[in-house]
Amino acid sequence: MSDIKNPVLEIRNLKIEATSYPPGESPRDITIVEGVSLTLAKGKVMGLIGESGAGKSTIGLSSMAYGRGGVRITGGEVLVNGIDILKGGAAGLRKLRGKTVTYVSQSAAASFNPARKLMDQVIETSLALGVPRSEAEARAVALFEKLGLPSPKTIGNRYPHQVSGGQLQRAMTAMALCPQPELVVFDEPTTALDVTTQIEVLAAIKEAIRDTGVAALYITHDLAVVAQVSDEIMVLRHGAMVELGTAEQIIHAPREDYSRDLVSVRQVNHAQKPAEGEAVLKINDISARYSGLKFDVLKQVTLELAAGQTLAVVGESGSGKSTLARVITGLLPPNGGSIEFGGRTLSPSLKGRSKEDLRELQMIYQMADTAMNPRQTVGAIIGRPLEFYFGLKGAAKRKRVQELLDEIEMGAGFADRYPAELSGGQKQRVCIARALAAKPKLIICDEVTSALDPLVADGILKLLLNLQKEEGVAYLFITHDLATVKAIADKIAVMYRGEVVRDGGRDTVLSPPFDDYTDLLLSSVPEMRLGWLEEVIAHRKMDAGGE
Incomplete structure (x- = not known):
């Protein structure tokens, strides 16, 4: 997996730290991510999965050289198209973020300005990069259609509160893809959605990634979800890599005990108890x-x-x-x-x-x-x-x-x-x-x-x-x-x-x-089975009269 030629993203021996302030004690540095390396090629999706605090989102944000809440990158290299973005300074990061690398957060509602129309926000970055407005709007409409949004030619005239949560999440995906980036970081993009909307958004994301050829990091705690969209899966725990393999290998033949535990959790089946007493x-x-x-x-x-x-x-x-x-x-x-x-x-x-x-x-x-x-x-x-x-x-x-x-x-x-x-x-x-x-x-x-x-x-x-x-x-x-x-x-x-x-x-x-x-x-609940989402997409196309 490290022999990929001309990778979009290459992370080498990444170390990320933050400062802890325990009550009554002196501040001390703590390590959040230690020694993580990965390589991601154009058109491929790598899933990052692990428990809360495993470092998934922190690693994802490192692809933009960003550390939130006082988190800082203290070691290793982050290369985007062969260039170490940690050494490029503020000017280099401004050129990177929003153009080469974009981000889709868990909460679309918190990511949109409620006082501005969807179209203005979706094309904002493209305009800042010098794309003519007519071209930017054409890109947005094409993405709205690709992502299955209703009335793709006019939905951009709505305000965020005038669309559903699932539609807003898809609009955020369109906003990330509109500048035609080479890498998108998806950070739990379906977790906040209700059950009947999750699969619609997941299917739209999978098709958009496939059709645009963008590379993607997909962050989630749900192994059944990540199995549907990823080519490779990295299992993380306590800021370190536990296992890296293809989606098929991680799902069907995990090598590490922790990975096996993640797989088995989805298969627990409680024995139904009969009602007894009042x-x-x-x-x-x-x-x-x-x-x-x-x-x-x-x-x-x-x-x-x-x-x-x-x-x-x-x-x-x-x-x-x-x-x-x-x-x-x-x-x-x-x-x-x-x-x-x-x-x-x-x-x-x-x-x-x-x-x-x-x-x-x-x-x-x-x-x-x-x-x-x-x-x-x-x-x-x-x-x-x-x-x-x-x-x-x-x-x-x-x-x-x-x-x-x-x-x-x-x-x-x-x-x-x-x-x-x-x-x-x-x-x-x-x-x-x-x-x-x-x-x-x-x-x-x-x-x-x-x-x-x-x-x-x-x-x-x-x-x-x-x-x-x-x-x-x-x-x-x-x-x-x-x-x-x-x-x-x-x-x-x-x-x-x-x-x-x-x-x-x-x-x-x-x-x-x-x-x-x-x-x-x-x-609408993802199964722990590879290819399940592809079957859902195919059936829905047939129901809609497509090929």
Whole structure:
């Protein structure tokens, strides 16, 4: 793989460091990436995969000689078309970024100016490079068409808020390709999208890469996704390369234990448990709407969950999954129906619920960043429910906090850290520990593993299953990931536009015959099989009347 002639990108023995500022200690340098080398040819895609903190995005950004958040490249070489960009100075980087190398981030919404039309932003870099506006707009329209955007000749006249999330992500891909770069860095471009949109964007990206002949780095934590678009895959851990090989070799014959673990995580299949005893949760004909709306966003939802079981609620963005969670927790009082919990009818509003109601029904949110006080330490965050519900203080509270940290595989020393000092996965684990601290009967998990790397997510799912076995706790698990559903669910409810369109035992819901919407959801989850995306693209072309 190092014998490629005239590679677009060549990284040699890369070393990247940052400065850490531990509380009460002197600043110290830490190594983020150590000794990574790779070579990428024109028209090829290399996938970078690994757990949170493995260095994927840091390596990807190094191809533009960029280090965010104080990160700095301290060793090695980064050659683009044979030129070491680390030695080119500011002028050299200005010529490189946006022309030779471009970047597609995870969040398209945060990458567009809401006050400017899409076309003006997509062609901005091309204009800065001296391309005539008419030519730049023609390139953009051709890319809009290639990427499957509706009304490609006029969609550029819209503002970012006037298109869907999937369309905006494809527009961002068009913005990266419009200057006709030689290398594009895709940093988790489908992670933030709902399940029915992910495959559309993934297919569009794959076709665009193939048709333009651009080289690409594709960064993700999902091995099933990266297998669909990459020629080669580099597996990373703790800033070092674990394994590098073709997509076929990594998927079917990984050489290293860590790579084998990544592959096997996608194949976990939890044995469905039968319902035993009384239902811990009964949702009876619940309807709800948000203030100011003239229509219900939940429409006569009826579900039941037994103690010790897990109910997975699946559906696309806007289907009502998280709204249902808000109603159950009392954050959004319903305008019809009732909720029974532990044999008693819950007050519709949070204010009317007892302390015991609050303790026994906990929720873990998707966005850990906004669910924690940044000014409190991890110990204080986890310790709050211990003190509030059980009156634990002093040494007893510290002991229990450490036990909870051990359960979520975060050892000594984390209790004194602040959220800003944690990775995304670590932040979510702290939120999980906080919920577990209350010893609840039911935990509502709202996409709690979507931000985690596969192995950490697998560990969290195993932790939740072990707790369920020991304590009889029930879970209402909101997710879009079929692998997660298979790993944890006993029952599944499929939601669409505020209604439950299918529910029952997991094995029943995941078995044909399917209704059209459930079939769409299941077909939108990438499989751990090479060539799967090509088959999807071919079928969709046939359905559209193409060749």
